Amino acid sequence: MTFVIQLMSGLAVGCIYGLVAIGFSMIYRAMGLVNFAQADIMMIGAFLGYAILVAAPGIPFWLAIIGAMLGAALLGFVIERVAIRPSVARRADQVYLVLLTLGIGIVLSNGARLIWGADPVVYPTGLTHQTLTLAGYPLPAVYLYIAVVMPALLVGLHLFFTRTWLGLALRAAADDPDTAATMGVRPALATSVSFALASAIGAAAGVLYAPISYVSFDMGVIGVKAFAAAVVGTLGSIPGAVLGGFIIGLGETFGGQLIATEYQDSIAFAIMIGILLLKPTGLLSGARR
Template sequence: MELLQLVIGGLANGCIYGLVALGFVLIYKASEGVNFAQGDMMMLGAFVALGFGNADQLGLPFGLAVILAMAVMFCVGWGVERLVVRQIFGQPQFALVILTIALGFVFRFVAGSIWGYTPLVLETPFAGRNLRAGGIVIGLADLVAIGATLGLTGALWLFFSHTRIGLAAQAASQNQMAAYIVGVPVMRINSLIWGLSGAVATVAGVLYATRGAIDPNIGLLGIKAFAAAVIGGMGSLPGALLGGLIIGVVEPIAGRYAPGELAQMSPYIIMLVVLVLRPGGLFSQMQMKKV
């Protein structure tokens, strides 16, 4: 019973990791850039939603606040690509790594100056409500997290497989040069993807906020989500979700049954093991180039 309880809580947590990881993977697939500020975008998204939704701030209804926050963060992601990331197009990959780490600090500073560094609670319609079924207690927030993740993943899948823009994005991610040649606006697609990953990060942030208080440093969760993306194999959307779920489930179980600090380390240990055994992740996208 206890194990089941842990697994359900872990799945909900894992969905949040998975969503942040999804943001990484979207950008990685589109431009092979790694956005180390993804965790901070999640944080900023949660705070923007809080700014729209909480009674002492703008006080809009919860659903509207989340949608507005997603729109705002879409613009933030778009703007970051348009104004900053595009400038360093063609520079080596680590330039973007360092750049996005710095951007993360900027986001943290912005959130800290507007909303302060003390933890705040996002007001949600389903806070603290629980369902009981056969001896286990399931938080409504957990169910919402799992449901929202499933819904969002489905929507993204439909977007990438059934819309013109989605197909163009797939083409650009497979071979940028060839995509240019057949007339795909690669630059604009990249901006769009950054915007999308901002919106996905917002959803993750809101889900995170429904399960506890938020402060500007929750962006550090991004590192764990990163581990999730690597476990799944950077560049695989289902892999990212799976990686997130693995980490989310293992963490509380390790915390319950394994000694001391092992729970804290478990995501990274899993990641290192995966990296050593399968350097490309579980769903590998790497190919050897023949010389």
């Protein structure tokens, strides 16, 4: 009985980590940068979903997801234009760029605190307390959304990268920006689109996570675990991010059950350290990206 519930909850939280990890990986792949603001963009996405649900009570949940994704995509686009690109253009060192993303994260989290307050908020939707019974097991209804949105996003990303001109240009630029430029691909295009996409995916994660948890300016801390997931599955690999998300999500859920739930975070990192000791470049480093 508890095993199935644990499994479902591990998979669900694994999906959330995986989605945020995809954001880490996409930006890393596009510009070799670890964007530590990724998790705070997820947090903003969760708040955008909250704002939509408050402003339009009764609005379908999936519209809140899409609205939050669009808002976050715009935010990611602006962040890249206003903060990242000028620093890259001035040839800032990677270390400073990473610090810059940390700073952006702090600005976002304090900005959210200023707008929505320091107290956690709960989504004003029936979904928050709703459960559905699956084969006799009571599960949070939002799992259903996660089970639909996650594969839909993965399929969408795959089609985007293989079937659109923009996706093709992005792959070229991520592989070798200088050569892509000799094919007429504007180098800045890849970075701004990657930021917008990674932010939108992060926002989807935030809105999906909100009903199982709460929404607060400091919920970005789960980004650290999503980062662990991205690293476990090899930074830069999208399938790796998904795999890493499941490993961390299931590992911390079952590990927490076996030892004690308050050690969940430590378990997540113990898994990351263990895997990196065995395979320092991550699980999917040999595979094609």
